Amino acid sequence: MIYNDDELLQLDYIDKLRKLIYEKEQKLGRKLTCQVTTFGCQMNARDSEKILGILKSVGFEEKIDEADDADFVIYNTCTVRDNANQRVYGRLGALKSHKKKNKEMKIALCGCMMQEPSVIEKIKKSYPFVDLVFGTHNIFSFPELLLRTYVENKQVIEIWDSTDKVVERLPVARKYKFKSGVNIMFGCNNFCTYCIVPYVRGRERSRRHEEIIEEIKRLADDGVKEVMLLGQNVNSYGNNLDNEVSFPELLKMVEEVEGIERIRFMTSHPKDLSDELIEVMANSKKICKHIHLPLQSGSTEVLRRMNRRYTKEQYLALVEKIRKAMPDISITTDIIVGFPGETYEDVLETIDVIKKAKYDNAFTFIYSKRTDTPAASMPDQVPLEDVKKHFDMVLSTVQEMAKERTARFENRVVRVLCEEINEQDDSYLDGRMSSNTVVHFKGDSSMIGSFVNVKLTKCHGFYYDGDVVD
Ligand code: 5AD
Ligand code: SF4
Numbered sequence: 404m405i406y407n408d409d410e411l412l413q414l415d416y417i418d419k420l421r422k423l424i425y426e427k428e429q430k431l432g433r434k435l436t437c438q439v440t441t442f443g444c445q446m447n448a449r450d451s452e453k454i455l456g457i458l459k460s461v462g463f464e465e466k467i468d469e470a471d472d473a474d475f476v477i478y479n480t481c482t483v484r485d486n487a488n489q490r491v492y493g494r495l496g497a498l499k500s501h502k503k504k505n506k507e508m509k510i511a512l513c514g515c516m517m518q519e520p521s522v523i524e525k526i527k528k529s530y531p532f533v534d535l536v537f538g539t540h541n542i543f544s545f546p547e548l549l550l551r552t553y554v555e556n557k558q559v560i561e562i563w564d565s566t567d568k569v570v571e572r573l574p575v576a577r578k579y580k581f582k583s584g585v586n587i588m589f590g591c592n593n594f595c596t597y598c599i600v601p602y603v604r605g606r607e608r609s610r611r612h613e614e615i616i617e618e619i620k621r622l623a624d625d626g627v628k629e630v631m632l633l634g635q636n637v638n639s640y641g642n643n644l645d646n647e648v649s650f651p652e653l654l655k656m657v658e659e660v661e662g663i664e665r666i667r668f669m670t671s672h673p674k675d676l677s678d679e680l681i682e683v684m685a686n687s688k689k690i691c692k693h694i695h696l697p698l699q700s701g702s703t704e705v706l707r708r709m710n711r712r713y714t715k716e717q718y719l720a721l722v723e724k725i726r727k728a729m730p731d732i733s734i735t736t737d738i739i740v741g742f743p744g745e746t747y748e749d750v751l752e753t754i755d756v757i758k759k760a761k762y763d764n765a766f767t768f769i770y771s772k773r774t775d776t777p778a779a780s781m782p783d784q785v786p787l788e789d790v791k792k793h794f795d796m797v798l799s800t801v802q803e804m805a806k807e808r809t810a811r812f813e814n815r816v817v818r819v820l821c822e823e824i825n826e827q828d829d830s831y832l833d834g835r836m837s838s839n840t841v842v843h844f845k846g847d848s849s850m851i852g853s854f855v856n857v858k859l860t861k862c863h864g865f866y867y868d869g870d871v872v873d
Contacts, residue, residue, distance in 0.1 A: 409543065409570045416546035417461055417574070423553055424462035431507070436473040437463035442491065443481025445669055446633050447514055449584040450542055451479045454513070456574035457545055465576075472501040475509050477535075480516035482599055484771035488516055499532050509552055511535035513542060517562060518603035521774060531558065538562040539604055543570030565605045571618060579822065581852035582665075583627045587615055587653065588634035593672060595699070596710045596777040597742060597770060600635060609634075609641050612648050616656055623662030628852065629820060630657065632668040638675035651683040658689050664854070665820065665837070666690045670697060673721055674712045685728040692729055693763075693839040696722070697737040701756030702749035705742055708781070715752060722760045731811075733763035733838035740797050741770035741790035743781035750793040754800045761808045763838060764865055765801040769794055806864040809840060816872055817842075819857045821850040841866040 406414065424435055437458045441451040454477060455465065466473040476498060481487040491512070502508045510533045516522050517538045526533055535552040537545070540563040551559050569589075577583050588609040591601045619630055632653075634640060641647030648656070650668075657666050666689050671680075673696055684690050700706050703714040713721075725732060738753060757765065769790055772779045785793075817836045825831035825843055832846035834857065843866065844857050857869040 404572060406572055407570070409568055410572050413544060413546045413570065413573055416550050417457065420461040420546060420550050420553075423550070427507070428462065434464045435462065435475065435507070436466040437475040437477070438466050438471060438473040439477050439479065440471070440494075441479045442487050443479075443483065443515065445584055445631065446586070446635075447479050447481060448578070449586060449633060450514070450539075452575050452577055452584075453542065453573065454479065454545055455576040457549070459576050460574040461546075461549075470501075471498050472505060472508070474505065474507045475511070476501075477511040477513060480512060480514035482514075482516040482519060482522075482603060482773070484768060485773070486771070488522070491516060495530055495533070499530075502532055509534045511537075511549075511552070513537045513539075513545075515539055515599070515603040519599075519774065523560065523562060527558075527560070534558060536560040536562070540564070540566035543568060543573065546573070567608070569608070569610055569614070571610070571614065577627075579852075580626050581820070582629035582631070582822075583622050584631045584633045585615060585618055585622070586610065586634070587632045587637060588640055591635035592639070593636060594710060594777075596708065596781070597739065597773065599773040599776055602775065604635065607636070607639060607643055609644050609647060611644065612641075612653050612656060615653065616660065619657055619660050619663060623660055626852070628663065628854075629665035629667065630663055632657070632666065634668075635670060636672040636675065637668050638671050638677065638680065649677075649679065651677065651679040654680075654683050654687070654690060658687055664689060667693065667839070670695050673697070673718055676721060676725075678724075681725055681728045684732075691837045691839065692731060693733045693735070693837065694725065695735045695737075696725075698753070698756060698760070698765075699737060699739050700742060700745070700749065701753035702745070703752075705745055705749050705752075708744065709739075709742060709778070715756060719756065719759055731838075733808075733840065734760060735764040735839070736760070736762050736766070738765055738767045738797060738801070739770050740767060740794045741785045743770075743778055743785065744783040745770075745785055745793070747789075747793070750796060753797060757797070757800050757804055762801065762805055763808050763840065764805050767794065767798050767801055802864065806862070809864060809867075810862045812836070812838070812840070812859050812867065813862050814859065816856050816858045817869075818854055819844070819869070820854055821846060821852065823851060824848060836867075842869045843867070844869045844871055846871060 439455045590605040590607045592607040640650040819834035821834045859867045859869045861868040
């Protein structure tokens with residue numbers, strides 16, 4: 404593998420850390436343990452795999468339980484909605500008492516929430532027992548920061564405003580052997596007026612397709628069968644690079660990688676979804692028949708104030724075009740209820756789209772005011788009482804429609820990737836269909852990571868029961 408200078412530097416810090424952790428082990432007469440807790444989206448989940456990969460490679464053992472009492476505890480935070488922030492503060496309180504009992508314990512915070520200056524102020528003032536804080540732009544320098552935390556023995560806080568570095572070849576500890584996320588781009592340029600992501604993740608930056616394909620080939624060699632291409636807006640892939648391939652072209656290249664059997668991607672902005680993408684998906688045997696297409700609101704007026712740059716009619720026309728090319732496709736979405744100025748009539752428009760678009764699933768969120776976003780200072784913030792009423796209306800429509808739509812698969816035999824043991828009953832497995840729908844069926848751990856044909860016997864709305872038929 405050819406490393407760049409930044410990667411070489413961090414690999415050197417990894418070597419130094421290995422020695423330091425080994426010495427600690429000798430002194431304590433035991434292994435040091437670590438825990439990585441992830442809040443938020445798939446991108447954060449992927450970042451956590453990178454953090455865990457580094458911790459393991461320097462000698463930490465992963466502690467897998469609920470108690471936050473390992474020797475190194477790190478929260479990879481999210482700040483898309485305020486409730487994620489509150490959960491972090493809540494758990495930090497409990498960490499303080501664990502730290503009193505374990506003198507070796509180090510506490511670290513990273514991720515999107517750390518890119519907010521007000522959060523850093525609060526940590527400095529009220530959480531002096533936190534040892535290390537870093538943000539989204541310098542996650543690649545985690546080995547260096549970890550070493551500093553142990554050597555300097557004082558609170559290390561390092562936040563960058565942006566970065567142009569792409570450091571992707573450090574150790575990674577994948578949660579699943581057989582599937583993996585792959586970052587194809589970072590950041591977002593869309594500035595939807597409610598959203599804090601462009602401020603905490605920075606401007607859009609795509610990785611070169613050669614690097615992406617190289618990573619996917621390495622993953623395939625390592626047993627990965629399914630990749631999820633990750634970006635805030637994958638449809639604008641390549642826009643910031645000269646002569647870069649388009650997203651549909653990139654998909655075609657991924658399709659060529661031997662060993663990869665399924666390709667997923669997340670997330671598509673409706674304004675940029677091209678006919679070329681629809682065509683590539685329709686003709687592909689590997690690209691899953693699922694598209695996550697965030698609606699946010701069905702009211703053209705609310706969409707305008709959200710800066711989404713499409714109308715209700717344009718969105719519905721796009722859904723129709725996708726369904727015409729792939730009648731069986733599963734479409735999922737995100738919806739926000741309670742955006743400033745949203746009226747009862749606006750909510751009815753959203754409900755109308757839900758009925759017409761026939762989603763397989765929809766994530767419905769209550770609008771959360773995020774500091775310094777344009778929507779935070781818009782007039783007519785909707786009273787919570789109305790928001791709750793509207794939220795219940797939207798949620799029940801989503802559930803009703805999703806149940807109806809998902810039921811189309813009943814009695815069919817579908818190809819399922821076996822993913823994990825069912826939490827409630829260990830004689831069952833959970834797997835996923837191409838549509839991303841979860842299926843429960845009898846099986847054992849030897850089947851995890853393989854594909855089986857499953858007859859879908861009963862639809863429970865968002866998931867199925869089934870029986871393996873081969
Ligand atoms: N309030 C509520 N939901 C939000 N999302 C993004 N920002 C906010 C906010 N301020 C939702 C959007 C997005 C998903 C990842 O999170 O629906 O698609
Ligand atoms: Fe946020 Fe809009 Fe970018 Fe998605 S596309 S991350 S909602 S600004």
